[in-house]
Amino acid sequence: MSILVLGTVALDTVKTPFGKRIEMLGGSATHFAMAATLFTKVDLVAVVGDDFPKIYFDFLRKKGVNITSLHQQGGRTFRWRGEYKGDLNTALTLETELGVLSFFRPKISECQKNSRYIFLANVDPDIQHYLLQIIHCPYFVGLDSMNYWIHHKRKSLLKLLKKVNIFVANEAEARTISGEYNLLKAAKALSSFGSKMVMIKKGEHGVLFYCDRFIFSLPAYPVAKIVDPTGAGDTFAGGFMGYLAKTNKITELNIRRAIAYACVIASFNVEGFGLEKTSKLTLANVNNRFREYKKIINF
C-alpha cells in the first residue's frame, strides 16, 4: 500500500560540530518520504514558496516521491536555521521563517483521498485534522506533533489523538502532553487519550513502544559519528510507516520489525547532513544493518 504524508518541505540551514549546510532540502514530510520510499510509494502533501529550487522538485521526483500535492505558491518557502552542539542531542533553533506555511491549506487529488496509510507529520493540528477528514476511509493513521502545538493547541491535538492509530512523540513531548515524568507511565497515559499505540522516540537512547497488548523497546543502533540529527525523528516515522504499509498487515511482529527498521534507517540519517545519507540508501544497505542490529541486541 502507498502512504500519504502531510508535513513540511523546508530549506534547512544547519550547523553542527562537523560543518555547516545552507538551505538544504529538509522538512518533516521530506525526511519521512525519503525513508518510506525504501518500502513503498509515497504521496507527499506540503507547500513551498515560489523561491523553492527546481532541482529539489527534480530530486524528489527522481527519488520516486509523488509530488503532485506538493503545492507551490507565492511567497517564501518555510525555512529553519539551527545549531547542534556537544552531544548533538538538542537542536538550538536560531530562526524559523514560516513563509507560505502560515497560510497552508492542503489539497489532494480524488485518488489520494482513497489513501489507507496516512502520516500526519508535524504541522498545526488543525491542518492535520482538516486533511484527515477529507480522507475517505483511513486504515492506519500516524500522528506526530511538537511542544509548540502541545502548549498552544492542546485541545485540537487531544481531539486529533482520538482519531489516529499511533502517536509518535519524543521524550519531552510525551512528558509535556501526559504530565508524567516516567516514560512508561507517560506512554500509558497517552494511549488512554485515544491513540491506542504510542511510540516514544528517545534519540540516541532508542525507542519505547506501548500498546495495551505489548511493550517493545530498543536501544538506538550505535553510531560512532553523529553528523547531523536533523530529521531523524521523521526518518524514523517514515521507516516505521513504510514497512507497515508494505506488509499491509498490522500484526505484533510487523510492528516490532517496522520499529527495528525505523531505528536502522534513522541511524543512517544522523550519519550525514540532511538527506545526504538517506537519499543514497538502498534496501540492501538497510537490510545489512538490520541483521547487524539484531545481532547487537541478541542474548
Next chain:
Amino acid sequence: MSILVLGTVALDTVKTPFGKRIEMLGGSATHFAMAATLFTKVDLVAVVGDDFPKIYFDFLRKKGVNITSLHQQGGRTFRWRGEYKGDLNTALTLETELGVLSFFRPKISECQKNSRYIFLANVDPDIQHYLLQIIHCPYFVGLDSMNYWIHHKRKSLLKLLKKVNIFVANEAEARTISGEYNLLKAAKALSSFGSKMVMIKKGEHGVLFYCDRFIFSLPAYPVAKIVDPTGAGDTFAGGFMGYLAKTNKITELNIRRAIAYACVIASFNVEGFGLEKTSKLTLANVNNRFREYKKIINF
C-alpha cells in the same frame, strides 16, 4: 566460582519524590553483593566504623555474604546523604562523610587471595590496586570508578585499567576519562587504555558493551515506578559478575546473558529504597523478568 568484591559499606540517607530513608544499609560493595549472591558466593571486602549497627552484620550474613573481610574499626562508618528530584536520573549529593574509609587498607584471608573473579567497586584507585596485587592469580577482574578519581587520580586509574578485564562506567565517567562525547567512540577509546572490555551504563537508557570482537546494547527494562536509583550501577555490576562467575566461562553468549541479567536485577533495585527490593529477590523472580525482557526487545 565465588567473587571477591572490594568497595564500600555505607549508611545512606536518601530522599526521593517517593519518600525518605535514614541511614539505610548501602554502599557499592553491599549493592554488588546483594545482586551477585543470587548466582554465587560473595566475599565482601570493606570497612565500617564501630557505630555500624549489628543488625546490618546479621543481615549480610543471613543473605549468605561472607563478611569475614568486612573489618570494623574505631571511627564512624562511611555515610552518604543524597536527594533525587524530577526524573530521578541524577543524584544530588548533600553530604559525604568518609569516616573510617579515609584510612582504609583492605585485608583479606589467604584463602581469599586465591579468588579468581574480582570486582573492584568504586574506592580510591590506589586501594583497588593494592588489593589486586595481593590476589595470586586473578582470572576475571572488573573495575568501577567515579568522576572524582578520574579527576584526582587519573594516573593511578589509567595504570589500573591495564590490569583489569572490564571497565564499568556510567555515561559521564566514560566521556570524562576518554575525552569523547560519542559513547561508541568513548568505549573504543577506553578499551584502548587497557581493559579490553568496556561497559557503559546509561541508567534508564540501558547499556552499551564494547570489546573488539562484538558490540552489545540493550534498553533498560522498562520500570513504571522508579523509587530510588541508589546503588543501581553496583547492583548491575553484581548481576553481571555473579552470572559470569557462576558459569565460569567467559564466552560471548555468557557475556550477553550476564548483561541482560544485570539489567533485570538493576531494574528491581530502582523499584525500592536501598536494598528493599533486591534483598528479597529470588532467582525465580529474576528469571521471570529475564524472559519478559527477552520478549520486550524481540523483533
